[in-house]
Amino acid sequence: MINFKRNFNSRYGNRILTLIVFVMGVGSSFPIQAAVREYWxxxxxVFWDYAPSSQNLIDPDDGLGVWGRSIKYKKYRYIGYTDSSYSIPLLQAESMGILGPQLRGVVRDTIVVHFLNKTDRPLSIHSHGVLYSKDNEGADGKSAGASVPPNGSYDYTWIVDEAAGPGPSDPSTIVWLYHSHIMTEEEINLGLIGALLITRKGMENSDSDPFPRDVDHEFISLFMIFNEENDEESGLRHAVNGRIFGNLNGYETSIGKRVRWHVAALGNEQDNHTIHWHGQTVLDHGRRTDVIEVFPASMVSVDMIPRSPGSWLLHCHVNDHMMAGMSTRWHVLP
Ligand SMILES: [Cu+2]
Structure with a gap:
């Protein structure tokens, strides 16, 4: 595999390079496209706390119920770093919770993810949406990147072709999930999950800033029930980005801003969620609504322009999930 490390000295974990080279996969080759974005x-x-306040911040009088018997668990996470020293973590928005680093690309880019497995079990990174050779799939058998052993590392190369970017009816960015894919269900439940945002070519702010120019704030919301104790109700954590009962902070915007929500779900058959915003509607591919339906591994991007100031509920509208804490607040400043 091509080693780009010496070409970069990034404090931001996201540098571009103009170069045309070829990646040789097993039985296939893809041209690497003009801009290369590198991530470590x-x-x-880690220890993960589902409710750092130890409180039910939605209905304080109700407390955390059976779901609060234990709120701290050993989890596994993807942590982003600025460079190959893996010493300085990337800054991450508080609202992202347990999610791994926010990866971004623009159509025609190449994304190179340098993966270092600092845990005690083999893991991988498999991304939805992007173009990859078998060795860069991060899944399925004995190909090179399918299983990275403890203390091992692997460089994944993903091509952001037209088919990885927004379609004709999509907004200027769309969301793809990435996750470990060996014992997939176990690894997702452990917390090895994140999101990749792809911007339509020409809608990025600049070559070095793939953020879409027609949006002011982008938020990611992963609705997922973590299973900590053999499917016992008291062991289920009905979470938004890994936080329960209003303990996810950082969804902050203001009146008139152009806000995009990237909503996803993961998990099992109970992870059928109906995501509801109070105070505001969203535009979902031309359809106006204030509830978005997601199934496990669904990914959808919707837009809004907040019209009413306040601290508003954002919650799953499935009764059992709502009662179990799958709820937080988003804040609209005047
Ligand atoms: Cu739900």
Missing amino acids: IAAEK
């Missing part, structure tokens, strides 16, 4: 991601064991 380590998988690490």
Whole structure:
């Protein structure tokens, strides 16, 4: 595999390079496209707190119920770093919670993810949406990137072709999930999950800033029930980005801003969620609504321009999930 490391010295974990080279996969080759965005991601064991306030911040009088018997667990996470020293973590918005680093690309880019497995079990990174050779799939058998052993590393190369970007009816950015894909269900439940945003070519702010120029704030919301104790109700954590009962902070915007929500779900058959915003409607591919339906591994991007100031609920509208804490607030300043 091509080693780009010496070409970069990035403090931001996202540098571009103009170059045309070829990646040779097993039985296939893809041209690397003009801009290369580099990321350094380590998988690490962490303690995760589903409710750092130890309170039900939605209905304080109700407390955390059976779902609060334990709120801290050993989890595994993808942690982003600025460079190959894996010493300085990337800054990450508080609202992203347990999610891995926010990856971004623009159509025609190439994304190179340098993965270092600092845990005690083999892991991988498999991304939805992008173009990859078998060795860059991060899944399925014995190909090179399918299983990275403890203390091992691997460089994944993903091509952001037209088919990885927004379609004709999509907004200027769309969301893809990435996750580990060996014991997939276990690894997702452990917390090895993140999101990749792809911007339509020409809608990026600049070559170095892939953020879409027609949006002021982008938020990611992963609705997922983590199973901590053999499917016992008291062991289920009905979470938004890994936080329960209003403990996810950082969804902050203001009146008139152009806000895009990238909503996704993961998990099992109970992870059928109906995401509801109070105070505001969203535009979902031309359809006006204030509830978005997601199934496990669904990914959808919707837009809004907040019209009413306040701290508003954002919650799953499935009764059992709502009662179990799948709820937080988003804040609209005047
Ligand atoms: Cu739900």
